[in-house]
Amino acid sequence: RRCPRGLRLPRGARALSAAVTAFPPCRYLLCTSGDFVKVYSVSTEETLRLMGGHADLVTGIQLNPHNHMQLYSSSLDGTIKLWDFMDGIPIKTFTVGSKLLALYTPAGAEDSVFVVIPKKGERDTFQLVSVKLTKGAGQDLEAKELSVVLDGVGASVKHIAFGREGAYVVSVKDVSLQVYFFKRKLLNRFSLSTVKTKGGDNHFSCVVCHPTEDCIATGHADGKIRLWRNFHHRKEYTYSTLHWHHDIVMDLAFSVEGTRLLSGGVESVLVQWHNESSCQKDFLPRLGSPIEYISMSSDGALCCTLHTDNRITIINSNLRFSRSIQGLIKSRDVKTGLVVDPRTKALVLNGEPGHLQFYSLQSDQQLFSLDIVQRQYIHQAGLKQSDLVKVAFSAQGTWLATIEESEEVTDPELQLKLWFYHEETQSFQLNTRINTPHDNHITDMCFRDMDELGDDSLILVTTGRDCVFKVWVMVEDTDPEVQQSVSWSCDFVGSYHNYQATNCCFSEDGSLLAVSFEETVTVWDSLTWDLKCTFCHPPGNIRNICFGRLTCSKYLIGATDYGFLCCWNLLTCALEWSAHLNVVVLQPDPLSEHIAAVSWLSKESSLFVFKPNEPRPIYIQRNLCKEKILLAAFVPRDEPEMISSEKHLWLRKSQLFFLTDTQELMTLSTKSLEERLTPSSKQLAVEESLPVTPFSLLLGKHRRQQAQEDIDLGKPVVHKKQEQASPAVKELLHTPAHVLPSASFLCTIFINSLLISKENKSAEEVADEVEMESEKAEDDSDEEDVTEMEQEDTSHMELLGETTCKLSKSQEKELRKIRKTDYSWISAF
Secondary structure (H helix, E strand, O other): OOOOEEEEEEOOOEEEEEEEEEOOOEEEEEEOOEEEEEEEOOOOOOEEOOOOOEOEEEEEEEEEOOHHHHHHHEOOEEEEEEOOOOOOOOEEEEOOOOOOOOEEHHHHHHHEEEEEEEOOOOOOOOEEEEEEOOOOOOEEEEEOOOOEEEEEEEEOHHHHEEEEEOOOEEEOOOOOOEEEEOOEEEEEEEEEEOEEEEEOOOOOEEEEEOOOOOEEEEOOOEEEEEEEEEOOOOOOOEEEEOOOOOOEEEEEOOOOOOOEEEEOOOOOEEEEOOOOOOOOOEEOOOOOOOEEEEEOOOOEEEEEEOOOOOOOEEOOOOOOOEEEEOOOOOOOOOOOOOOOOOOOOEEEEOOOOOEEEEEEEOOOOOEEEEOOOOHHHHOOOOOOOOOOOOOOOOOOOOOHHHHHEOOOOOOOOOOEEEEEEOOOOOOOOEEEEEEOOOOOOOOEEOOOOOOOOHHHHHHEEEEEEOOOOEEEEEEEEOOOOOOOOOOEEEEEOOOOOOOOOOEEEEEOOEEEEEEEEEOEEEEEEOOOOEEEEEEEEOOOOOEEEEEOHHOOOOEEEEEEEOEEEEEEEEEOOOEEEEOOOEEEEEEEOEEEEOOEEEEEOOEEEEEEEOOOOOOOOOEEEEEEEEOOEEEEEEEEOOOOOOOHHHHHHHOEEEEEEEEOOOOOOOEEEOOOOOHHHHOHHHOOOOHHHHOHHHHHHHHHHHHHHHHHHHOOOOOOOOOOOOOOOOOOHHHHHHOOHHHOOOHHHHHHHHHHHHHOOOOOOOOHHHHHHHHHHHHHOOHHHHHHHOOOOOHHHHHHHHOOOOOOOOHHHHHHHHHHHHHHHOOHHHHHH
């Protein structure tokens, strides 16, 4: 979801709905992802196109029923966009004005679509309205002609369905079902009992209509599926019941011919019902997580399911698993924090229960998942199970340290595991398992970031509520039965006045270790483990600590839970400066001196970026988002980015990511709102998009040879300044021919774009002016020498700050005459 103030959601962070295109055989899968629409290849799972242009969350996508190469999308920004998804460009943008919560494009509707909008003046009340899509020559159009179809509908896209050929529309909410017939303008309402008997719950959860018959299928909270018929009459309607799910039915979908019905729920099982019979059904179990949405392809060859763990599963018509597209898994609680893998630059955090997910920000997909706990997770409320709580990588990513603990509060079961990355297998393998590394919960963990060529330099430090910090080092394994040569063991245990150890971090060169003990920060020598100095800024315990980097490596930064941000000088052992700021996240950039601090005040998050040697922040962004930011991480860029805005220069080498309390991953964008909303197809340069062909290489070689011959012959090489390409020309060159307007409409714009401004002089005019000036400036060599001396003297005078008098043209003419006068007769005297 795009938030204000330049925050945006990474494209694969959350998928909301999916639809398979109508090409037989199906080739493309389209789904919404934040404020983008993504196009995947069904055969390769590759992201083919990314269509961006909405300013807020995309709430629905539907294929154009009259042209299956086009796609409609709706958004909370109040617009409906028509896309050519084959080329990834927008064709039309219709501005409705209200927030659009769901989108429908039934085949029977011409020049109109149906959307769900909030009802004005009433809270949590929604309407289904018909939007007339106006025709016009421009790309941005107003769509203000709205007609209310149904009142009091549900806000979810699964609560409304259209019947065969768009003859009627069905809406479900709570225990009520209403059917509206368009031609007869008749509305029938049906209600079920609200009384829960024998564990039953009649609340509707989803609805879908049969494609060829007058039949409605509804899902319910108790796991039942009802098939409604004869609903044209209010009293003579009938329904039959199918029941397999033990909990709520999340979604339903009919096959293209209507002979099969698919259902899914929290059991992570896709159920296929044949001929509306409870006796004939097939199952596809163990899909990994509850099914939220089901979508069928128009040819019936494929179906896809969207799961709660942000994964799309592609399934064949014979109910066989085909492919899976995994996005960022939404974990129950991200206890590990946001950690960056130094090898792959992937974001590492909690995934499935007991697993560590490696999420690629470049491809918007999960690279792989590492099973840390290696135990079967049991989905049962109240059961205490072990989970992953801490993660740390060594500097080069060859070692991985993990902490897992049970959910017991008083006496937790703790395990410290060290994993080594094997290049041959391209995976992490368990090297050392340490049971009960601390007597109480472990609060922090970090590696010493130094050269890993020497085993002596690699150190791991853990802190715990048992009032100690422990130093772990590698030792040679003498056990002959063990295949590995090294293992890890405890080398030193430190404490400070029996206070709980809360945070730890190493300096950039690894020579110092900072450990916070409640209100006090202690600094230790990492070679001798001698206590060097202590810092304190009461009241309040230390919440976060970090060392400065590069030119600011002599500073130590700390944040307290009483709302103070402190900076200590390690050379003078004194407080350099402090600021009253409620910092919840303190994150240093590994490639620069910058440190990002996120504060939480008055139910809004604010961002402050500063250098430790300067108490004044270089960047402040208040009201960054309404959600509370819990975690942050700097991810190094592959190449430094060219940033035009000075206030975002601190993002040149790294990109900053946030994770909110609603489990949303966001990043700070360096582009303006207009640049972000401009489709990428309009930002391409023609020259950069041309492929390198043998002809272009031959032509370039010929041009270079001709230029070299001109230089050898002494010909002046004229470099023409390339004018900025006209937006009209770019639009004409990049827009496919089948979506272009008529030539008469483009002619005026194209001709005007080719006109040259009067302010720009032609090359012939400039050459004539130069020739005229050269004729007027014919002087002897003495005069030129004098002029050069005068120019040198003038430059020195200007450097000293003095001003010189400039002669007028008439005075220069008189001076030129005096210089040409012959005064040689004076020599006779």
